Amino acid sequence: MSKSNVARFWEWGRKIICVGRNYAEHAKELKNELPTEPVLFLKPPTAYVKEGSPILVPHYSTNLHHEVELGVVVGKEGRDIPQTSAMDHVAGYALCLDMTARDVQDQCKAKGLPWTLAKAFDTSCPVSDFIPKERIPDPAGVELWLRVNSATRQRGSTAQMIFSIPFLISYISRVMALEEGDLILTGTPKGVGAVYEHDELQAGIEGVINMTFKVGRRADKS
Numbered sequence: 001m002s003k004s005n006v007a008r009f010w011e012w013g014r015k016i017i018c019v020g021r022n023y024a025e026h027a028k029e030l031k032n033e034l035p036t037e038p039v040l041f042l043k044p045p046t047a048y049v050k051e052g053s054p055i056l057v058p059h060y061s062t063n064l065h066h067e068v069e070l071g072v073v074v075g076k077e078g079r080d081i082p083q084t085s086a087m088d089h090v091a092g093y094a095l096c097l098d099m100t101a102r103d104v105q106d107q108c109k110a111k112g113l114p115w116t117l118a119k120a121f122d123t124s125c126p127v128s129d130f131i132p133k134e135r136i137p138d139p140a141g142v143e144l145w146l147r148v149n150s151a152t153r154q155r156g157s158t159a160q161m162i163f164s165i166p167f168l169i170s171y172i173s174r175v176m177a178l179e180e181g182d183l184i185l186t187g188t189p190k191g192v193g194a195v196y197e198h199d200e201l202q203a204g205i206e207g208v209i210n211m212t213f214k215v216g217r218r219a220d221k222s
């Protein structure tokens with residue numbers, strides 16, 4: 001894949017691999033134990049949405065949460081990648097939201113079922129434009145923020161991650177091959193909360209990029 005394709009990774013249609021509970025304060029606010037290994041789940045490429053189109057609350061949820069996250073765009077395929085060369089596989093970054101139907105996730109957890117309905121619905125992965133690697137020389141030292149209708153809800157530094165980006169790349173690549181155009185969502189800092197139809201979300205990586213999304217609702221067409 002050429003560099004220009006990586007720059008439009010959301011159209012390329014590769015995997016979206018998400019890491020959960022990677023910030024202690026967020027694990028605590030949801031009363032989850034601190035992980036001893038990364039918690040992984042997937043979103044399909046149909047989850048992508050770009051600025052200009054709305055985030056849609058699924059018809060089966062009344063508690064859609066925002067989770068602002070740093071996304072890592074994979075630039076070079078690999079399996080069993082050692083931590084020492086993990087950053088060679090990074091093409092760049094993206095600001096991402098891991099939209100989560102929290103009510104549905106709570107039901108899935110209680111029943112011991114997978115999180116697919118809670119995490120993988122259409123528009124569950126709003127993303128910014130591609131950010132070339134050089135623009136974030138220290139991905140472990142950027143500030144993420146999120147506002148809903150101008151009120152700050154989330155603010156946290158990627159320095160608070162439990163598992164570092166090189167560790168995550170190495171860990172994931174021992175489970176599944178990483179491919180060019182894949183996106184890794186690295187987990188959310190504390191402050192997650194609900195959004196509703198007509199809300200406006202703004203999120204940013206301090207000094208690097210920001211983005212705005214409107215919230216709509218997907219009708220039940222059954």
Ligand SMILES: O=C([O-])CC(=O)C(=O)O
Binds near residue numbers: 020022030098105186
């Ligand atoms: O809170 C969750 O659902 C897990 C998760 O995605 C995160 O920590 O970013």
Ligand SMILES: [Mg+2]
Binds near residue numbers: 018020067187188
């Ligand atoms: Mg998340």
